Amino acid sequence: MPVDVKQDPAQALRERGLRVTKQRVSVLSALAVAPHSVAESVIGAVRNDVGRVSTQAVYDVLNTLTARGMVRRIQPAGSAARYELHTDDNHHHLVCRGCGAVVDVDCATRTAPCLDTSDLDRRSPGFVVDEAEVTFWGLCDTCSSRPTFGRPTDTEHHTRRRS
Ligand SMILES: [Zn+2]
Ligand SMILES: [Zn+2]
Ligand SMILES: [Zn+2]
Numbered sequence: 001m002p003v004d005v006k007q008d009p010a011q012a013l014r015e016r017g018l019r020v021t022k023q024r025v026s027v028l029s030a031l032a033v034a035p036h037s038v039a040e041s042v043i044g045a046v047r048n049d050v051g052r053v054s055t056q057a058v059y060d061v062l063n064t065l066t067a068r069g070m071v072r073r074i075q076p077a078g079s080a081a082r083y084e085l086h087t088d089d090n091h092h093h094l095v096c097r098g099c100g101a102v103v104d105v106d107c108a109t110r111t112a113p114c115l116d117t118s119d120l121d122r123r124s125p126g127f128v129v130d131e132a133e134v135t136f137w138g139l140c141d142t143c144s145s146r147p148t149f150g151r152p153t154d155t156e157h158h159t160r161r162r163s
Contacts, residue, residue, distance in 0.1 A: 002015055003015060005028055005032065005070065005085055006032040006085070009024070009025045009028035009029055009032070010025050012028070012070065013025070013028075013070075016068055016069075016070065018064070018065075018068060018070075021061075022050045023046060023050060023053055023057060023058065023061050024061050024064075024065065026045070026046045026049040026050050027042060027046055027058065027061045027062060027065065027071075028065070028070065028071075028085065029045075029049070030042050030045035030046060030049070031071065031083055031084055031085050032085060033045075035084040035085065035104070036074070036082045036083070036084050036093075036102040037082060037083055037084075038080045038081065038082055038083075039058065039059060039062060039080070039081065039083070040080075042058060042062065042083060043055055043058045046058050062083055066083070066086075069086055070085070070086055071083050071084070071085060071086055072084050072085070072086040074093060074102070074135075076093070076095040076100070076102070076135055076137075079095075079100050082102060089106070089107075090107045090111065090112050090114070091104045091105060091106055091107060092104075092105050092106075092107055092114075092134040092135065092136065093105065093134075093135050093136065094135075094136045094137075094138065094140075095135055095136070095137055095138075096138065096139055096140040096143055097137055097138065097139055097143070098139050098140065098142075098143030098144075098146065098148075099140065099142065099143055101140050103140075105136065107134075112130060112131045112132065113129050113130060113131050113132040114132045114134060115132050117129045
C-alpha cells in the first residue's frame with residue numbers, strides 16, 4: 001500500500017523516487033489542507049511554513065509534482081489554475097461562474113475515462129483515451145441568489161453592467 005500523501009508527504013515523495021525537500025513537503029501539506037488552491041495561496045502557505053522562498057521555486061515544485069502525478073492542475077476556462085493533490089478517485093469539479101468557487105463531485109461512473117469512447121475509437125483509431133476532463137459549470141448557492149448573477153436572461157448576460 002503506498003503511503004497516504006496527506007499523512008506523510010516526505011515518504012510519498014520517496015516512494016516516487018523524488019528528492020525530499022522542505023519546499024516539496026510544504027507544497028504537498030498546503031494542498032492537503034486547502035485543495036483547489038491558486039498558485040498564490042500555495043506560495044503564501046509555503047512562505048509561512050518554510051520562510052523565504054522565491055515564487056519561481058514554488059512554481060517549479062508545482063510543475064514537478066504535477067508532471068510526476070502527485071498534484072493535479074485544474075484550469076477552468078477564464079480563471080487561474082488551481083492545484084490539488086492528485087488522488088485516484090477520478091472526481092470532477094463544479095465551478096461557479098460567479099465567484100470561481102470549485103467543488104469536488106464524485107464521478108458518476110467512478111472509473112476513467114467516464115464516457116463511452118467507442119465512437120472516439122472509430123474516429124481516431126489507435127488513440128488510447130485514458131481520461132476525460134469533466135467540468136460542470138453553474139452558479140453556487142450564494143451567487144445564484146445574488147441579483148447580479150441570478151439566472152440572467154440571454155440579453156442581460158451579454159450586456160451585464162459593471163457594478
Ligand atoms: Zn459563486
Ligand atoms: Zn478537486
Ligand atoms: Zn466521470
